[in-house]
Amino acid sequence: MTTVAAQDTPIRREDIEAKLRELRGEVEQTGQQAKQVGLYVGVAAAVVVVGLVFWLGKRKGKKETTVVEIRRV
Numbered sequence: 001m002t003t004v005a006a007q008d009t010p011i012r013r014e015d016i017e018a019k020l021r022e023l024r025g026e027v028e029q030t031g032q033q034a035k036q037v038g039l040y041v042g043v044a045a046a047v048v049v050v051g052l053v054f055w056l057g058k059r060k061g062k063k064e065t066t067v068v069e070i071r072r073v
Helices: 013-063
Strands: none
Touching: none
């Protein structure tokens, strides 16, 4: 629970606007940090998926290769 200090002066419109600007700045900064983290996670996930697909394709190719034997009679 937050406590509010007693003030002798009433809260003015400028006080509210200043507090809202302060909060907005914090929210924008946090949003930018979240975008950067999301971008890094997305790039890492894409690299992992491409690597996994490459590895599985290479493995499947080794299993299904055809060996042709030519013998002279």
